[in-house]
Amino acid sequence: MAKFAIGIDLGTTNSVLAYAPIGEESPRVQVLAVPQLVGPGTVEQRNMLPSFLYLGTPQDAASGAYDLPWAKGRDFAVGAAAVRQAADVPTRTVAGAKSWLVYSRVDRHSPILPWNAPADVSKVSPVEASRRYLEHIVAAWTAAFPDAPIGEQHVVLTVPASFDASARELTREAALAAGLPENFVLLEEPQAALYAWLADTGEKWRRILKVGDTLLVCDVGGGTTDLTLIGVAEENGQLELRRIAVGNHVLVGGDNMDLALAHHVQAAFAQKGVELNAWQAVSLWHACRAAKEAVFGEKGPKKHPVAVLGRGSKVIGGTVSVDVDRDAATELLLDGFFPQCDIADKPARRRVSGFREIGLPYESDTAITRHVADFLTVQGEAGTPVRPTHVLFNGGVFKAAALRQRLLDVMGKWFGKKAAPDVLEGNHDLDYAVARGAAYYAAAKQGRGVRIRGGTARSYYVGIETAGLAIPGAPRPLRALCVVPFGMEEGTEADVPGPEIGLVVGEPATFRFFSSAVRKHDKPGEVLDSWKEGEVGETDSMEANLPLPETAGGRGKGGKGATAPAPETVEDGYVPVRFHSRITELGVFELWCASTVNEQRWKLEFSVRGDAEK
């Protein structure tokens, strides 16, 4: 019998668990204090668990320095201790695996992190790192509530709205391996932030928002920017919230701002004739994190000192410091990340040179305002950009009032002062909003409470090669068959009409797979011959394995539980199938191939091994 509703925010930089007892009229949500290592041999409870993993040496395991109350002989550390190690021992620390889950160019199950680590470090895969963060949180819960095992509670785990089906599947996999119950729900982070606002505002929200209003949830965290549009509609006389659109996973965030300030300060040091070594440069980056908060804080003196403390025990003697002009720093950050721009501006796509180091695809254009402009324009109908009536801010970056104000000013210029969006004010702490919102959602799902309707955030397509004349050297042109329409509701399924596809028996059948966050009107069965640049993006391909038909008594060795097609259906080694798509109640996407001559079906799985051929 579930006693608690639990919301887990698995963040890029920090993870949080919030919980509320089930059965209360207005759920009282609290944040769990997670015991974690803050240094070797020291365990402390903190409200946030940094998503960092330090991979220690066998020496560390033997010494017991990384033991936890629930685990002995550990040779790795998750949390605050790992953050310190990230600065001092970067080759053995994994800093945030979350963004890697989206990156289809690498095999996310193979041990590749820490990226570029030396050979003797026992690396982990992005999925494994995510599993360890979740496992730590689950263990902390079990230690705090031994009578309420997490497998029996109502659990909601958040993912960025921009995560496509493949990244969500990988998150699910890590979560189930960490011990979350089978029926846990994935919730999008901007929606969770809105739920936190709803929890804090209570019933007043129906007076603040009206039918036809559009909310822009702008979430800028440590490393990522996520944009979502939510509309207010009416159903059965009740106000209802519906997710309209999501943006791309943009890798720009507060960390970029710290680094920009650090570069600026490094130049100021160089002017004074002070050369910083590598350790001091890292230390400066962290000092700039604090400086950034001071720069945007309340009015203070015109000059703000930034110091890099001396290494070793001569902390005063070795300190180098420089005065940073507050106005110059403010201008640098505001103009670098929230510049004035036009609604029609697009983020700059710098031409990449032929060779590029394989790593995360960090965004070239750091102007968050341009990303917002692009999002609103692209989501608009008939060329008019969407005009949000309200804005909800989320993410650590927006703790600074100056940044919130600047974004509102820029939006005011786009739409006119009168039509500038209102801010949804809440007293929610921006660090915990997503986890608290997820816990509120888990509690509300049991009965009363507001639910944001959404369905899939994207439409999905399968790539079909055209049957036509082949040209040597040129790949066959591809057409995209829509299998999941935009906004397909959870708990529904649909047959994809159209001509039959022939699946080859005995060979793995691979389909290239695409998604679009922009094309909202394609129906299942529609085939796209061409599309505008940026409308459709390719993601992990899907594959199925139809084993060769066995003689009676044997079972085919098809992977993933596939059964051999009955011999009478196999003509020339082909089985004619049509696609059948399904979104489960929990929001999990499934694509099946259903034979048109009998009742057999085979499930397509995401091939997340990475596309070496691309």
Place this chain on the structure above:
Amino acid sequence: MARIGLAFRLFFRALSDADFARQVGPVLEGKAVAPAPTDARKVQTPKVEEPKPAPRPVRSEALTLLSVLQREARLVDFLKEPITGYSDAQIGAAVRDIHRDAAGAMERIFALRPLEEAAEGSSVEVPAGFDAGKYRLTGNVTGQGPYRGALRHGGWLATKTQLPEWTGTAEAASVVAPAEVELE
């Protein structure tokens, strides 16, 4: 044949060993053998018990607090460094960061609050029979109380004590900060 051997052994044993005879006597009457009485000479069978976990090494909480302040704010480095040679500007530049980090750690661990919330300089009343640990009277101290005077210092009260838990080895119990070695 074995019974003759047994009979002889029983005969001689009962003769020489009084305890044994007491034990075995009831058998002749058909009762069960009495359990061997505990005897200092007999070797006691060790009871099978869970090996007790080795006692956790203890470290003074004061050292844990000091190591927190060193790790987060480098306060020990600062206090150990002779600062007579440095200018105020040099010291000030470094101290701002140390102050911020140490204050943050202290707030997280103790959440200190003033004992008396009133503004310093305002008039406050100290009840008669007050606890000398909570109030300190200065100036013209006469009479019984309650006393009325100007508040010079609000005092500090720890609203919690939440130190991290130390799980290290006995050898490292006195270590406030480990030595740091950078590998090439």
